[in-house]
Amino acid sequence: MGFREAEALLLTLVLGLCVTQLEAQLQVGFYRNSCPNAEKIVTEEVVKALVTHPGVPADLLRLHFHDCFVRGCDGSVLLDSTPGSTAEKDSPINNSLEGYDVVDNAKTRLEAVCPGIVSCADIVAFAARDSVKLSKGIPYDVPAGRRDGRVSLSSETFTNLPPPTFNLDQLTQNFASKGLTQEDMVILSGAHTIGDARCSSITSRLYNFNSTGKADPSLDPAYAAKLKKKCPPTSVNGNRGVDMDPPSPTIIDSSYYRNLLFHRGLFTSDQTLMSSPVTAAQVMKNAFNDFLFNRNFAAAMVKMGRVEVLTGTNGEIRKKCNVIN
Structure with missing residues (x-):
């Protein structure tokens, strides 16, 4: 073995050891001894919020995704802007994010019983998990x-969060930059099986796709007509909501994928999953098997929850989720 080969082998072993150590630091039941009721308290707050707001599971799932894709799953999306810096939550991309109150309420209760123990980043991950279960997904x-980050920059949302206009190659590259595969991307896109979107996010697709002055030709005409009734082409209607998955907007199931088979994906980034034989086959595989999709979705959520996490002595445990200590 030459010097370069030995050097490469050593680097591989070191990187493997780092990954192993990271995996070891994230543990199921992490708060079993330090704060035994931590996960129970988060669950109670999610359930409480669901009583008055049926859309809260989708909000919390989206919050987790938007947190993990910018600086990793470190709670940076929760931080408020400061006089000298605009935070992620105030980015135009994140102006429709909700669910902060659920996280804050859980944090307040946790600080009362276990001060300085449970991170805001973990609360977001627990809340997303609870949201899946409450939406009839697989627990x-x-x-x-996870530990909490100290930096939150609005500018980083533009380079890290995939917009609804992304095509397949762009989505694949975006997820790959987070250590997630194309198959992970197809499965995590299934989160669009619950919740709604603002009309402003689909206006160009309905009325001026690629500056043509027409609707996206890949969109089912009958579905496009329904969307146009809900989202007329005026700016005052931009904040109206439209269901991501009309057949079952509050249930995590495979109907999202069946919609794609009939060209009824709400976003370009949804319908683009049918643009290659490989991803189209994955869509087909999940479209008629709820159990398979739910099992895959649960595994993908766990994998996404590990993206660029802070552990050990990195970061901090915030006393309040919206400000650093």
């Missing part, structure tokens, strides 16, 4: 031990 365990 899964959340490895915890």
